[in-house]
Amino acid sequence: MMNMSFLVVIMFLLGNMIFVSKHKHLLITLMSLEFIVLSVFFLMMLYLMMINYNMYMLMVFLVFTVCEGALGLSILVLMIRTHGNDYFQSFNLI
Structure with missing residues (x-):
């Protein structure tokens, strides 16, 4: 049980590291968010x-x-559809 919770914490930290690091694509950011949610789900299930x-x-x-x-x-x-790609550099917030 302790090894499983350690693995879930490592999954959570890895997902956060990927989310915080600068990526060019929105899809990678969304996948890292789903990975974080999956690790929280496993942690809730274990608890x-x-x-x-x-x-x-x-x-x-x-x-x-x-x-x-x-x-x-x-x-x-x-x-x-609006910009033609999912690069953050081509997306202007202003």
């Missing part, structure tokens, strides 16, 4: 199994995760 609690909260978390992923993909598609 809820450890205290012998119901897993209903995981279903609520998965619903919000799917909504977050769909919103990210819609932003990606909108950016590709």
Whole structure:
């Protein structure tokens, strides 16, 4: 159980490192966010199994995760349709 939680913490830190580092593409940023969410899901699952609690909260978390992923993909598609690519350099916020 301790090895599993250590692995989940390493997954979380790796996802945060990828998210914080400068990347050119929006898709890589969205994938790192999904990796962070996956590690948080595993951590919640381990914790809820450890205290012998119901897993209903995981279903609520998965619903919000799917909504977050769909919103990210819609932003990606909108950016590709308007600018032709998903580079942050071609996207001007002003």
